Amino acid sequence: MKIQVPDILEQVVVLSRHGIRSPLPQTKALLETITTHQWMPWQVKSGYLTQKGGLLEAYFGAYFRQWLDQRQLITLGQAISGQDVFVYSNSLQRTVATAQYFSTGAFAGEDVTVKHRYPIERMDPIFNPQIRDSRQEILMQIQQDIASQAGISESIERLNDELHSAYQIIEKILNYSASDYRQKHGYEQFIHIPTSLSVISKEQPDIYGPINIATAVADAFILQYYEGVPESQIAWGNIQSQEEWKQLADIKNRYMDILFQSPFTATHLAMPLMHAIDGLFNSGNVPSKFTFLVGHDSNIASLLTALKFSSYQLPGQLESTPIGGKVVLQRWRDSKTQQVYFKAEYIYQTMQQIRQAEVLDLQNPPHSVNLLLSGVSESIPGFYHWQDFTHRLKQTLQPLDEKVAFA
Known part of the structure; x- marks a missing residue:
């Protein structure tokens, strides 16, 4: 029928x-x-x-x-x-x-x-x-909600363990070890950059540290791809495979998931x-x-x-x-x-x-x-x-x- x-x-x-x-x-x-x-x-x-x-x-x-x-x-x-x-x-x-x-x-x-x-x-x-509310109980609930979504209730740094292999790909592409940022701050790897969760009234929630830096880098490479930049020039020709593209995009997706898809916060x-x-x-x-x-x-x-x-x-x-x-x-x-x-x-x-x-x-x-x-x-x-x-x-x-x- x-x-x-x-x-x-x-x-x-x-x-x-x-x-x-x-x-x-x-x-x-x-x-x-x-x-x-x-x-x-x-x-x-x-x-x-x-x-x-x-x-x-x-x-x-x-x-x-x-x-x-x-x-x-x-x-x-x-x-x-x-x-x-x-x-x-x-x-x-x-x-x-x-x-x-x-x-x-x-x-x-x-x-x-x-x-x-x-x-x-x-x-x-x-x-x-x-975040539109300044009440402490709401800010605390948002913080707990994001931490739960990220699976990092014990320590926010645990999130970086999950993404370490993707960070290593970005470090290699950037030649991070010789960068001004590395020389100035002394962090040998992305995973060593301090991580903190920001939950402040009148601001967008954010995670400062490796994940938001890596998200900005991955975003820049994806935008180059969309814009039609020759593949030999995207990320200076240093993205080697579709699997590496996926890992870069997964950083962005995870960042989005944690901050904007935690149930209470969303x-x-x-x-x-x-x-x-x-x-x-x-x-x-x-x-x-x-x-x-x-x-x-x-x-x-x-x-x-x-x-x-x-x-x-x-x-x-x-x-x-x-x-x-x-x-x-x-x-x-x-x-x-x-x-x-x-x-x-x-x-x-x-x-x-x-x-x-x-x-x-x-x-x-x-x-x-x-x-x-x-x-x-x-x-x-x-x-x-x-x-x-x-x-x-x-x-x-x-x-x-x-x-x-x-x-």
Whole structure:
């Protein structure tokens, strides 16, 4: 018997990570001291979206325009209004530019405005993964939550034992033993660099030490790969195998997992974003058919953890929250029964699609993986009853000190 799947797509909310950027400004000085090699120059300011990053987002936008047409939510040739589309980003250059390029690809010539709340380079509270509470018991709970996620309840240095072999690969690539950083501080190996957990109100939680340094280095190499740098020049030609690439990416993924996927911490950090998404789906106002939000990997990781989505794999990717990847939350209706359903997908480009700057369309689409709600049975494969999703969202929401609102 053929399973009847919902056939009317009513609303889509996309949470996207920004596209390819240059290394972040807060890590640039460190990167220059930790190796004897000369880092490649970037053609944009630190932390800014690159030209290729913009191109790929325009491709993604053009694909989504076809995706929306195929599902009859917004048909090709239909004039777009503010009631149809809402585009909003964090107020950093790389997020605003990502939203602009995506909109150009999807809605060129249409009356669609990219909105953001503040002047460029000021964080919007909706996307800011900072600790919002100064109470000691909350700070202690976050600290314990992160330590538990890392498996380091006895000593935070134990985390470095887990990653030691990956650190050694980075040390070799960098020629770390002859670096200015090594000469100045005297730490013979990454694993000897002191490690500390930072949990401070009004700041993002962080782990200082080998893991955040190694994450910055691995991030720089992965960005070079995405940008299309010749392989002989990526990491000065010192990455020897796919297994070494995997170990480098695993450092980034572990760092993300510890800081933004610890259950209590993720829920705390994602709370403003969850309130915003709840408002988009459940405000009682006439919703936009298609909402496109642009933030960061920390936003995606914390949101998926807070709403208790199951762990997932992204074939063709080494990053767990890849550059330009999009979490696509969907509201569907069955025209026969009028039952409403929820569906979530992670739509992303593989590493090869990014590196080759492949044009995206229905014949060469990005990859897609269904995201599953932990502890809830699918009513139809890939779909949940809408009330199961809204119940999960309402269960998770907690009051905020300030009202969350889009600009």
